[in-house]
Amino acid sequence: MPDPINTSEFALIDWIRRREDTRPAGAWARLGIGDDCAILSIGEPCEILVTTDMLMDGRHFRLERDGPDSVGYKAMGVNLSDIAAMAGIPRAAVVSVALPRNNAVKLAQGLHSGMSALAERFGVDLVGGDTNAWDGPLVINVTVLGQATARGAVRRSGARPGDIILVTGPLGGSLESGRHLRPEPRIAEALALHEAVPIHAMIDLSDGLSSDLTHILEESGDLGAILDAAAIPIHADALAMSHRDDRPALDHALHDGEDFELCLTVARDDADRLLAAPPAALRLHYVGEIVDAPGLRLRTEEGIRPLQPSGFDHFRPRG
């Protein structure tokens, strides 16, 4: 006799719903899976953060190599990282999937397991979604809703000349170790930093430092930045990758994507204080400073030279 859950969309939704119903509901969840919409109850005036990311097999992951659990984890993780980048608190998520018809249910259960691990850790309720099967490759889309703190959301657009640029961890080579599949959302770190000092601008490093920092510069009114080559924290993965491909490890640290560390700018005094005594045992690295003259530059022993942003563009084929 076929397992009914293997033949029906509704049986699968019931399975997910039963699992979600056993968890204690978070601050916002009023009505979860099983109606036309989820209902979130907002008890007081606030700023809501919304972010959405779509991941496709062969593009952001390889299902056969990585497995559904990793894919679910990553799909939730990249969205939580976007909430962290605004110094917000994640609250609820909805998830859509296009499942390859062959083995759709087992796949959905694997995705759910990877997502739940992260959602539970960060107090995020899975309140709804859309389940589809087709003959194409796996596609998963997660939308996360969060809440800005009383200090407000941190945007990309607030950098000022003279600001110091900081990052929350070593960079580069995330593909080398599969670290691009296991983003560690810097939610607690962002909240601790935002509590400690006024953060002028912040972004999470998904496309690569050179590319993501350029977003901050452009959004802040065409400012410039000078990165300090000697100060860029280089991840062990970048070194390993450099051994293989003969590109300098620094290049990997500057341009590789999917580190999911935070890049932020703060006033010089605040940077000094943060670096001297990082809140909550945070890792914090000075990488450069914001300047008036537009454009990205790199300071090395030989002097200062222009630096071309060259992170990940989703419209270009990936190596």
Place this chain on the structure above:
Amino acid sequence: MPDPINTSEFALIDWIRRREDTRPAGAWARLGIGDDCAILSIGEPCEILVTTDMLMDGRHFRLERDGPDSVGYKAMGVNLSDIAAMAGIPRAAVVSVALPRNNAVKLAQGLHSGMSALAERFGVDLVGGDTNAWDGPLVINVTVLGQATARGAVRRSGARPGDIILVTGPLGGSLESGRHLRPEPRIAEALALHEAVPIHAMIDLSDGLSSDLTHILEESGDLGAILDAAAIPIHADALAMSHRDDRPALDHALHDGEDFELCLTVARDDADRLLAAPPAALRLHYVGEIVDAPGLRLRTEEGIRPLQPSGFDHFRPRG
């Protein structure tokens, strides 16, 4: 010289952003496209509705036949229909796409045009999204946020024995005329009905009357319903389809999906009043009543017989 918008994801996002920035922002939008998250400003305690739908080429539309404008329209429309089903007011949307690499930008612009048409009509701000290109078929995911009115959101779970079941328009055969691509979200209709009487339960007809009404019955505590064969409003499309496939038009009206009319249950007195004088020139049709005994049944001239729900299951191949 290649048009830069044809080669870069960021140029496309800029194009969409410039178009969105020229529109007056709605009640919630505080920060739209261009940061890690959108920011929505919620000025007072309220209930937020969240719904998400993923549409895939070959499954919910055929890009080559239907064109990107129709796909964008449908992707927005099915989500607005879910907000209508809770008697909510739509406020903001985020959109993710996986674009076939060939002609990605033109495709994105067509999708945007179809979505905008509907979003503008219903006061929905497009506040963010995620743009990807790949070698697979087009996939689009829309998440819409809305607001419940002061009377609260209408759920599927409130039907009571003795309730009258109403629908807002004729049913069946939506594939015949391409009507499944042009959902007309019954937002105004739902709000007018909710204002006029207490709606006990409501759902939008996406999977088909027999299937969607069964959701109401199950969520309302395993109730039953008797549908009145002679009363089911049959769409001209269902008649046309019946001529072609020799299935009774009534079957199409009962089981075909994607009509996107509302199906609601109200107390008998309220139904009498609504049917005698529908608010706001609404079309309203009596189709049956809610009963204690579980299960769906059909009343015909020959008597009452069980009716098997047989709407659209996304896990089964489609004819």
